[in-house]
Amino acid sequence: MPIRLDDSTADFESAFRDLLSAKREVSEEVDRVVADIIAAVRERGDAAVIDYTRRFDELGLTEATLRVPAAEIDAAVAACSPAQIQALETARDRIEAYHARQKPQDAWFTDAAGVESGWRWSAVEAVGLYVPGGTASYPSSVLMNAVPAKVAGVDRVVMVAPTPRGETNPLVLAAARLAGVDEIYRIGGAQAVAALAYGTATIAPVSKIVGPGNAYVAAAKRRVFGQVGIDMIAGPSEVLIVADATANPDWIAADLLAQAEHDASAQSILMTDDAALADQVERAVEAQLRTLPRAAIAGKSWSDFGAILLVADLEASVPLIDRMAPEHLEIMTAEPERLSGLIRNAGAIFLGGHTPEAVGDYVGGPNHVLPTARSARFSSGLGVLDFMKRTSLLKCGPESLRALAPAAAALAEAEGLHAHGRSVTIRLNL
Amino acid sequence: MPIRLDDSTADFESAFRDLLSAKREVSEEVDRVVADIIAAVRERGDAAVIDYTRRFDELGLTEATLRVPAAEIDAAVAACSPAQIQALETARDRIEAYHARQKPQDAWFTDAAGVESGWRWSAVEAVGLYVPGGTASYPSSVLMNAVPAKVAGVDRVVMVAPTPRGETNPLVLAAARLAGVDEIYRIGGAQAVAALAYGTATIAPVSKIVGPGNAYVAAAKRRVFGQVGIDMIAGPSEVLIVADATANPDWIAADLLAQAEHDASAQSILMTDDAALADQVERAVEAQLRTLPRAAIAGKSWSDFGAILLVADLEASVPLIDRMAPEHLEIMTAEPERLSGLIRNAGAIFLGGHTPEAVGDYVGGPNHVLPTARSARFSSGLGVLDFMKRTSLLKCGPESLRALAPAAAALAEAEGLHAHGRSVTIRLNL
Structure with a gap:
């Protein structure tokens, strides 16, 4: 009750x-194990990934079979029923339409002092998407993570999805195809997260890793944070x-x-x-x-x-x-x-x-990757902005710099940063 | 050279x-110390904060003197030169004008199937702002963190700033006043981060913590992440x-x-x-x-x-x-x-x-809190969005739910989630 x-x-x-x-x-004590796995992948690359996949997923891979080839994805799509493909397409189209409205605007404006400023949004170049194996392997989550990344303009969306004992989920591969995922590797766990973050001979590194996973995956994401960006820990x-x-x-x-x-x-x-x-x-x-x-x-x-x-x-x-x-x-x-x-x-x-x-x-249409455990107090569901970043822009000319110089110099002096002040005043020919 | x-x-x-x-x-091994400090603050609240402040800042405080009173802030403002106050005001106004343009738009639209959807942005209710003590105590950073929070609509901006041996920086207090900071406490280190995240009898908890700090502060922010949001680790x-x-x-x-x-x-x-x-x-x-x-x-x-x-x-x-x-x-x-x-x-x-x-x-005008160590590949400078979060909205009626039901039911079945499918079909009177 x-x-x-x-x-x-x-x-x-x-x-x-x-x-x-x-x-x-229950918080599992997995951090030490995960640290060792990440260190091994950084040191030995593909060989370490292949070793851990044999051990944890009971699957023998080589460098040549790490990646799922296009023919295998074709076969997976063919193995799905037409109703399933149509459902995935409906979902894909609706998620895409909703997220397309989230694309942010650039800005550029000139103020009264003549200072020009603004910002520019750009997509993260490469993103890794973790998809769990087994019963938690959801095609809907593939769409919810990959479609916003593609709407944002990410060039390279790299999916990792473990296939324990070689069992693949055709709908997951079909969803990846429909969402425009660029590369798929049949690996999982902390070893897959490490391969995405640091790269191996076979897998080029990404700049951000998203997607749900078990305690090992969550611990690995926390550890590689900084080297790459991560989404929330759900x-x-x-x-x-x-x-x-x-x-x-x-x-x-x-x-x-x-x-x-x-x-x-x-x-x-x-x-x-x-x-x-x-x-x-x-x-x-x-x-x-x-x-x-x-x-x-x-x-x-x-x-x-x-x-x-x-x-x-x-x-x-x-x-x-x-x-x-x-x-x-x-x-x-x-x-x-x-x-x-x-x-x-x-x-x-x-x-x-x-x-x-x-x-x-x-x-x-809205994303189903959402903040859990009261974190909606300070964070949002996954969206296009999670796959973009903003560069601020500033431009002064001789006159507008002169207008700002007294305030900048006063604050630099107050903070004891004389080189800061000099970098402003040296341009004024005072 | x-x-x-x-x-x-x-x-x-x-x-x-x-x-x-x-x-x-150099990465310092501070995590164990920080874990103990956080545990002590969660257990003993103000008393632990006061103990650590005596030990680390050589400053004796009571519950009544943790907070900087308005009269002390008035005195700090009076201690600044008119040129300094004017410089702070210029900076504040320009930062405010730039960030006001970052306020995001809500959305609400109806699609061809009759489904209504959109999103709504809202400000984080309470934010903590860490300001380092000593020579790294910069009034400009107070403005760069607090002004966007206030532009976002944060109700309660709470500043913590250690004052080793009682030494305060009048410009930091003046910047806080000009930026609209609501509460200031003379505490720092991991104990201040813990107090902000979990609250004490004197300090109500916040939902997000921002601002730069030393290795102890960074480790504490990493540890309380999840309980509260944090900005980047610079x-x-x-x-x-x-x-x-x-x-x-x-x-x-x-x-x-x-x-x-x-x-x-x-x-x-x-x-x-x-x-x-x-x-x-x-x-x-x-x-x-x-x-x-x-x-x-x-x-x-x-x-x-x-x-x-x-x-x-x-x-x-x-x-x-x-x-x-x-x-x-x-x-x-x-x-x-x-x-x-x-x-x-x-x-x-x-x-x-x-x-x-x-x-x-x-x-x-643009923010000076920016992504370091190559993290501009995947993250942005501080801005108004860091102090807001987005709630997605969805509304179906009987007809639009009927239009979406086949795809939803097909995917629920494919994922083996029968209660998901039933929650859709039960509404169709099938």
């Missing part, structure tokens, strides 16, 4: 704090559904379970001002669990981390929502836009009863 | 690689000056030394196609060093890490510039815009002979 909190009770604040601070992830996924008496309890239950089926450490929370709805949802969850293939996982997530928050007034509870800063926020109320407009911290908001999170996971 | 590389020689590529990979920073500063025969060697020398005087591990590099200019610059550096107060620091930086790259053709050398990805790039050529337009990786570009980096350090 999920826990139930009621904001009319005296211990609500303390129980809410416990809910916020509950650890859902934690277990979570949804908060805010619903009033107008909401359909069966739909809510389905959405809570869609989150819970990801992972036993996923978290599904319902906040409602209607105690009767809370009861109906709880019964509907139990009923739907009975016919769910992943009932064991979803049931464990729901009973370990699920929660129902009963509040007197949903609008008055917006501060609680902002403190939770949910990765996914579904609003099923009579006026979802009204409540949405009051909320500050959320990765993605799904408005109204006909917008299940799952439609956004696949084909809505 | 700085090293000199000539791209007409056979060993150029290998020497250039060595230049790129040269370590300029390395030693660097400048690349690209100049042709039209450039003034004395001006170039002044700019190389302005970078070198920061720190013995700073790096100043000249790239030119004119060997005579290279010689003139080298002599000018020697001459200007003689009259520089910080000659010991600047001279060490120049001789240890300075470099002159002689190339046959500047435009053909753009790939070398992109590989360096300089934090600061000055272009002093006959047509600076032409060369600038070819360059992809640089934190900030200063165009033409009348735009010394120092004018940008203080009053140009």
